[in-house]
Amino acid sequence: MGASTEEPSFLVSARDRQREMIEAYYADLATAGGAKRPVAYMLVGGNLTEIVRSFGYEVVFPEIVALNCAIKHVSLPNILQAEAQGYGLDVCGYVKNDLGLQQLGGQTPFGRIPPPDLLVCSFSGCYVYVKWWEALAEKFGCPLFLLDVPYLRDERPPTEDLGYIVAQLNEFIAFLEKASDRRFDPASLRRTLAHSRAAEEGWVRYLASGARRPSPIEAYFEAVFHMFPINVLRGTEEAARFYATLNAEVDERVRSGAYPVPEEKVRLVVEGVPPYPNYRTFWDFFRKWGAVSVAATYPKVGGLFDRGFLHDPARPLESIAEYALGAYVNQSWPLRRKLIEEYVREFAADAVLIHGIKSCRSFTAGQGDLRDRLIHDLGIPTLYIESDHEDPRYFAPAQIKNRMDAFFESLDRRRGGAAEPLRGAP
Amino acid sequence: MTLVAGVDIGSTTAKCVLLEGDRIVGKSLAPVGVELVKDAERALAQALAEAGRERHEVAVVTGTGYGRFKVAFGRFTVTEIGCHAKGAHFLFPGTRVVLDIGGQDTKAIKVDPRGEVVDFAMNDKCAAGTGRFLDVCAGALGFDVSEIGALAEGARHPVKVTNTCTVFAESEVASYVARGKEPPDILAGLYGGIVGRSLSLLQRVGVEPEVTFTGGVSRNGGMVRTLERRLALPVNVSPLSQYVGAIGAALHGRERTEGISA
Numbered sequence: 218m219g220a221s222t223e224e225p226s227f228l229v230s231a232r233d234r235q236r237e238m239i240e241a242y243y244a245d246l247a248t249a250g251g252a253k254r255p256v257a258y259m260l261v262g263g264n265l266t267e268i269v270r271s272f273g274y275e276v277v278f279p280e281i282v283a284l285n286c287a288i289k290h291v292s293l294p295n296i297l298q299a300e301a302q303g304y305g306l307d308v309c310g311y312v313k314n315d316l317g318l319q320q321l322g323g324q325t326p327f328g329r330i331p332p333p334d335l336l337v338c339s340f341s342g343c344y345v346y347v348k349w350w351e352a353l354a355e356k357f358g359c360p361l362f363l364l365d366v367p368y369l370r371d372e373r374p375p376t377e378d379l380g381y382i383v384a385q386l387n388e389f390i391a392f393l394e395k396a397s398d399r400r401f402d403p404a405s406l407r408r409t410l411a412h413s414r415a416a417e418e419g420w421v422r423y424l425a426s427g428a429r430r431p432s433p434i435e436a437y438f439e440a441v442f443h444m445f446p447i448n449v450l451r452g453t454e455e456a457a458r459f460y461a462t463l464n465a466e467v468d469e470r471v472r473s474g475a476y477p478v479p480e481e482k483v484r485l486v487v488e489g490v491p492p493y494p495n496y497r498t499f500w501d502f503f504r505k506w507g508a509v510s511v512a513a514t515y516p517k518v519g520g521l522f523d524r525g526f527l528h529d530p531a532r533p534l535e536s537i538a539e540y541a542l543g544a545y546v547n548q549s550w551p552l553r554r555k556l557i558e559e560y561v562r563e564f565a566a567d568a569v570l571i572h573g574i575k576s577c578r579s580f581t582a583g584q585g586d587l588r589d590r591l592i593h594d595l596g597i598p599t600l601y602i603e604s605d606h607e608d609p610r611y612f613a614p615a616q617i618k619n620r621m622d623a624f625f626e627s628l629d630r631r632r633g634g635a636a637e638p639l640r641g642a643p
Numbered sequence: 644m645t646l647v648a649g650v651d652i653g654s655t656t657a658k659c660v661l662l663e664g665d666r667i668v669g670k671s672l673a674p675v676g677v678e679l680v681k682d683a684e685r686a687l688a689q690a691l692a693e694a695g696r697e698r699h700e701v702a703v704v705t706g707t708g709y710g711r712f713k714v715a716f717g718r719f720t721v722t723e724i725g726c727h728a729k730g731a732h733f734l735f736p737g738t739r740v741v742l743d744i745g746g747q748d749t750k751a752i753k754v755d756p757r758g759e760v761v762d763f764a765m766n767d768k769c770a771a772g773t774g775r776f777l778d779v780c781a782g783a784l785g786f787d788v789s790e791i792g793a794l795a796e797g798a799r800h801p802v803k804v805t806n807t808c809t810v811f812a813e814s815e816v817a818s819y820v821a822r823g824k825e826p827p828d829i830l831a832g833l834y835g836g837i838v839g840r841s842l843s844l845l846q847r848v849g850v851e852p853e854v855t856f857t858g859g860v861s862r863n864g865g866m867v868r869t870l871e872r873r874l875a876l877p878v879n880v881s882p883l884s885q886y887v888g889a890i891g892a893a894l895h896g897r898e899r900t901e902g903i904s905a
């Protein structure tokens with residue numbers, strides 16, 4: 218099919234700009250150690266980038282390094298290395314990529330990843346994180362700070378939870394003052410948070426455009442790509458500028474009628490971490506059917522900004538605490554389910570697609586029940602597909618394609634749609 | 644009346660059905676080899692020969708099954724999920740759930756009153772509980788798979804086959820044989836194991852009558868009876884159960900050509 222082989226011209230200039238930013242970030246990191254800039258490792262979910270950067274640290278997100286390795290098809294050697302060290306088949310692929318990569322010297326096609334001087338376990342919802350960071354602390358012998366973030370159980374963060382996190386943030390600041398030998402500068406943190414806020418507002422505007430019909434954005438595959446500045450470079454002017462460019466481009470797309478697929482046939486809400494080693498192939502399975510993601514939950518694992526969890530320079534620590542509590546990855550299952558139901562309504566979606574991760578026992582657990590609830594209780598057509606976010610051995614293209622074809626075929630028929638030109642599909 | 648053909652290229656067999664109106668006028672079934680394009684052509688040629696018809700009389704050919712893209716002369720392809728739903732509804736119009744156990748996969752499909760797919764669940768990357776699994780286990784007992792249908796009826800003390808892996812189940816069966824267990828007891832255990840796995844797929848889509856059982860394994864009477872007992876429901880099985888996918892493909896092709904020409 219034509220659409221499956223075309224290089225999408227959509228959002229090309231923002232994409233190029235972002236590519237430059239990613240390259241510059243990794244190039245910078247590669248020199249960080251040599252220039253004696255300290256390096257902090259952190260997790261994406263509800264991360265504390267602004268505070269850490271205000272102490273002069275470079276930030277590495279091993280999850281993002283891992284997904285970049287997977288997209289570049291270099292995750293498997295790292296995974297095999299970790300398995301040779303004794304990490305089992307069912308251990309999370311992010312963890313194995315990171316520990317294997319460290320063992321092999323930290324060299325990636327996009328630059329060398331410097332070892333940590335500081336480990337910040339900024340999220341505790343997945344027990345794997347804690348063990349992972351402990352393994353790193355043991356290997357590198359560097360200090361480890363663990364922020365304990367309770368799961369969000371109510372839509373409004375409970376005051377006692379917020380107080381609990383703010384108290385830990387104060388401890389964290391004292392810990393950083395000692396570790397970096399620098400004084401905390403509240404004015405600098407406020408400035409950083411103002412940049413964060415600007416980037417967040419731009420990102421929210423971008424995501425909201427998925428509600429248009431047809432959608433000018435691909436709210437899963439493209440949004441996942443455009444998560445990089447909001448997660449990694451948040452707090453810089455550059456990130457805020459990037460989303461302004463991205464939105465100008467989306468406006469231009471709406472004016473000129475250039476959409477992610479030539480003819481939007483199915484509007485989807487997507488849940489779950491992508492199969493990064495087979496990103497393009499998986500995306501092609503959607504495009505072939507004119508399916509576009511109009512909203513997705515995964516781009517919000519770092520922060521649920523579109524539901525109001527924004528940083529606020531006037532309330533620095535309080536807003537950081539709210540943000541960390543509200544990150545999608547930190548929401549309890551009833552809240553996750555509710556959000557998906559709301560997305561289906563607000564974005565006028567036809568169906569939900571869930572991609573589950575074989576080696577994830579935390580974020581993925583519960584997605585089977587989600588599928589059942591969406592189908593049986595709410596009558597929303599839902600497809601559950603499973604592979605892995607890091608390990609290419611779990612991606613069975615023929616079987617995944619077969620399920621997706623059957624799903625889109627049945628949607629098409631139930632809506633009394635015209636016959637899909639099925640013949641000759643790859 | 645238009646003559647339409649459905650060709651189902653599965654993992655172990657190629658099937659073809661020729662449909663004229665609601666009448667099956669020709670069919671064929673043969674094992675697949677490595678050249679699927681040729682297998683598909685042969686399947687159509689054999690069905691035409693059985694019907695005494697010519698290729699040019701066929702208005703549209705639709706391919707289905709894992710090898711559907713190898714039906715090079717076909718006009719449409721439809722997934723086997725859509726075809727099994729359609730085909731089962733054609734044979735048993737009251738069908739709401741289809742259980743298909745083929746050579747290498749098992750699927751449960753929920754259908755609406757028009758035979759359209761509402762939901763489906765499939766086993767994953769594993770031949771456990773499929774036709775292949777039965778072949779292997781029948782072999783371990785020294786039987787051909789076609790002989791084992793009624794054997795389990797004589798079971799007095801069914802064993803428990805706990806392994807869901809084809810390879811391990813084979814050695815489990817061998818160990819029961821070595822321990823002197825009777826073939827009917829072992830087979831009853833095997834059927835129980837396979838049906839148990841199928842039930843979890845059925846429960847994912849939701850069980851409601853009528854249940855139609857399709858695919859090669861539905862020809863095994865022991866499996867059918869075990870399934871009925873576990874579901875506490877009668878199960879529809881057609882003598883044409885291996886052709887359900889091909890029938891569905893022919894029907895899809897007909898609907899589409901009618902839709903296009905209308």
Ligand code: SF4
Pocket residue numbers: 309310311312343344345346574576577578579580581
């Ligand atoms: S939530 Fe899942 S993917 Fe993330 S670290 Fe934990 S196990 Fe791995």
